[in-house]
Amino acid sequence: MALEEEADGMNKETDLKMGVKASLISISISLFLALAKGIAGFLSGSLVLISDALESASDIISGLASFFSLKLSQRKPNEKFPYGYYKAENISALFISIIITYGAIRLLFDGYQRIFALATIQHPIISLTVAASSGLVAFVNSAYLKRVSKEINSQSLDIMSKDRLKDVFVSFIVFITILLSNYKIPYIEGLITIIISMIVLKFGLFSLRDSIFSLMDVSPNKILVKNIEKQIKLTPGVESLNNLKLRRSGPFIFGEVSIKIKKFANVNKAHEIADQIERKVKKKFKDVNSFTIHIEPYESLKHKVAIPIKKPKGLDSVVVEHFGRADYFLFVETERKSIRRFYSKPNPNKSKSVRAGLSTVHFLLKEKVDILITKEIGEISFHSMRDNLIDIYKIKGRTAKEVIDNFLKNKLERLTKQTRKKD
Numbered sequence: 153m154a155l156e157e158e159a160d161g162m163n164k165e166t167d168l169k170m171g172v173k174a175s176l177i178s179i180s181i182s183l184f185l186a187l188a189k190g191i192a193g194f195l196s197g198s199l200v201l202i203s204d205a206l207e208s209a210s211d212i213i214s215g216l217a218s219f220f221s222l223k224l225s226q227r228k229p230n231e232k233f234p235y236g237y238y239k240a241e242n243i244s245a246l247f248i249s250i251i252i253t254y255g256a257i258r259l260l261f262d263g264y265q266r267i268f269a270l271a272t273i274q275h276p277i278i279s280l281t282v283a284a285s286s287g288l289v290a291f292v293n294s295a296y297l298k299r300v301s302k303e304i305n306s307q308s309l310d311i312m313s314k315d316r317l318k319d320v321f322v323s324f325i326v327f328i329t330i331l332l333s334n335y336k337i338p339y340i341e342g343l344i345t346i347i348i349s350m351i352v353l354k355f356g357l358f359s360l361r362d363s364i365f366s367l368m369d370v371s372p373n374k375i376l377v378k379n380i381e382k383q384i385k386l387t388p389g390v391e392s393l394n395n396l397k398l399r400r401s402g403p404f405i406f407g408e409v410s411i412k413i414k415k416f417a418n419v420n421k422a423h424e425i426a427d428q429i430e431r432k433v434k435k436k437f438k439d440v441n442s443f444t445i446h447i448e449p450y451e452s453l454k455h456k457v458a459i460p461i462k463k464p465k466g467l468d469s470v471v472v473e474h475f476g477r478a479d480y481f482l483f484v485e486t487e488r489k490s491i492r493r494f495y496s497k498p499n500p501n502k503s504k505s506v507r508a509g510l511s512t513v514h515f516l517l518k519e520k521v522d523i524l525i526t527k528e529i530g531e532i533s534f535h536s537m538r539d540n541l542i543d544i545y546k547i548k549g550r551t552a553k554e555v556i557d558n559f560l561k562n563k564l565e566r567l568t569k570q571t572r573k574k575d
Contacts, residue, residue, distance in 0.1 A: 171309055174300040175219035178312060181293050182211035185286050185319075192282040196275040201283065204326050208286075211315060238401040238441075239367065246363035248311050252318075253356030256349050263346035267339055279330045287323030290316050305404070305439040311359045318355060369399035376437070380407065383432050389413050389425045389541050391450040404441035407433070412450030414522075414541050421539070422447050457484045457523040457559065458516050459552050464496035467553035473527035476509030477502045482552050483519060489560045494552075509533035516542070525555055525564065527571070534570035546571075 186208035193201030229236040294316035301309035371377060377398060384393050396409040413425055426445040433443045460478030461469035469482050479502060484494040497519070501511035509529070513536045516524065524537060527547040537544055545564040549555040558564050 170300060171304050171306045172219060172223055174297060174309055175215055175312075178211075178293060178297060178316070179215035179219065181289060182208050182215055185289060186211075188282055189286060192278050196279045201279050201326055201330070204283070204286070204322055208319070211312075211319065215312065235401060235406065235442075238404055242363060242366040242401070245311055245359065246367065248315070249356055249360035249363050252311070252315050253353065253360055256353035256356050260346060260349040260353065263343070263349055267343065276330055280327060283323050283327040283330060287320050287327065290319035290323060294320065311363075314355045314359065318351070321351065366400045371398045372400050372405055376405075380409075380433055380437065380440075383436060384409060384411065384429055387425060387429050387432065389421070390429070391452060395446075401441070405437070405439050406442045407440060408444040408446065410446040410448055412448045414450060414452075414543065421541070452522070454487045455485070455523045456519070456521050457486060457525060457556065458482070458519065458521040459484065459525050459547075459555055460499075461496065461552060466496075467491075467494065467551065467556070469496065469552045470550060471527075471547055471552060471555055473547070475524075475526045475529045476512045476533060478512075481516070481519075483521070484552070484556050486556070486560065491556065491560075507532075510536060513537055513540075523559070525559060529567070529571055531570040531572075534567070 186205050189201050189208060190205035193205055227233075227237045294313050297309050297313035297316060300306070301313055377396060380398070381393065381396055384390055384396075390411050390413060392412045394410050394412075396407070398405055398407045400406075409429075411425070411429070413422060426447060429445055430443050434440050459469075459482045460472050460475055461480045461482045462472050463469060464480050464482070466482075467484075469480070472478050478499050480496050480498050482494060482496045485492045499512060499515065501508045501515060504511055510532050513533050516537075517540055521542060523543050523545065525545045525547055529537075529544065534544065544567040545559060546567055547555055548558045548564055555564075
């Protein structure tokens with residue numbers, strides 16, 4: 153388990169390093185595009201291209217915010233920050249979202265103003281080439297950031313990916329604007345700018361919402377909660393669960409849950425079940441960093457009881473002291489201290505020369521028994537039953553009716569060890 157946790161920690165450290173690298177690459181690309189568009193805009197006299205250069209400059213700021221947040225998230229947890237510095241990424245995501253929202257609103261007003269103005273381009277070929285190239289580079293950059301954000305589950309990189317996708321649309325606007333300006337067509341630049349700015353604004357507001365929710369420890373999503381809940385319920389030994397809570401901290405998720413297992417389970421078995429749940433959840437949901445399990449005792453109101461009998465005569469069946477080599481078993485389903493139904497089946501393992509008891513355990517497990525009432529049971533069978541959280545009681549009574557009545561009245565002795573060495 154220690155080796156698995158160490159490997160898991162190394163994977164998360166690798167993820168953060170990958171995120172830092174992606175941020176640096178994105179910053180470098182944004183710097184190059186800002187310079188290229190700024191120079192081309194100055195040479196051609198294109199105000200829309202210069203404005204686009206300023207937009208790319210804002211991308212540098214958001215990239216730096218993401219870089220520093222992911223770099224800070226690499227710091228190890230300490231006494232002051234026992235859960236690590238992962239929320240630095242959420243703060244960064246909030247900052248980036250504000251920048252995007254502000255940029256979208258500014259773009260919206262600029263679009264309105266440009267409806268009434270007509271740009272004049274001196275060197276359209278240069279401007280068109282730069283606009284088209286910047287759109288292509290922005291698209292490749294967006295796809296790269298999207299892939300890395302999914303791989304390491306980084307919120308800030310995901311927002312940056314959406315912002316770079318916005319740059320693709322902006323570059324398209326710039327290209328169309330420059331092209332149509334040569335033909336003296338009015339209104340087009342402003343109208344398209346308004347439409348695209350509304351799309352950008354939607355991205356910004358949604359990202360802003362997600363950032364605030366993450367800082368407020370909102371549960372990631374209902375689908376994830378249901379999927380984790382399903383995995384816990386499928387774990388053998390878990391009778392029920394409650395208070396499943398998840399919260400996002402940077403690129404990772406922290407969770408906790410209370411589970412109920414049968415009260416006779418020993419401490420080792422309880423920890424084994426908890427460890428199994430933690431391993432399953434972390435393996436299936438890679439972004440879960442920590443998952444705490446609280447264990448509570450549980451006593452079911454429903455039981456399925458197995459009683460070894462000689463011949464199948466319903467509740468009038470005579471019980472036998474043998475377990476592994478019993479001729480038949482009577483299965484009685486109870487609920488709230490009353491009998492719901494019962495049926496009997498022959499024991500297919502009674503004639504086995506070896507390991508008849510262990511084979512009978514497997515037979516009872518297939519019948520989904522949770523209570524065994526018997527007079528004698530060997531060591532191997534006893535431990536196999538208890539490992540599968542089947543409670544064992546000692547027979548008191550001659551018929552199945554007497555035995556089950558004593559069970560419902562809590563008059564049976566619970567067996568805490570085998571009654572003999574062999575079945």
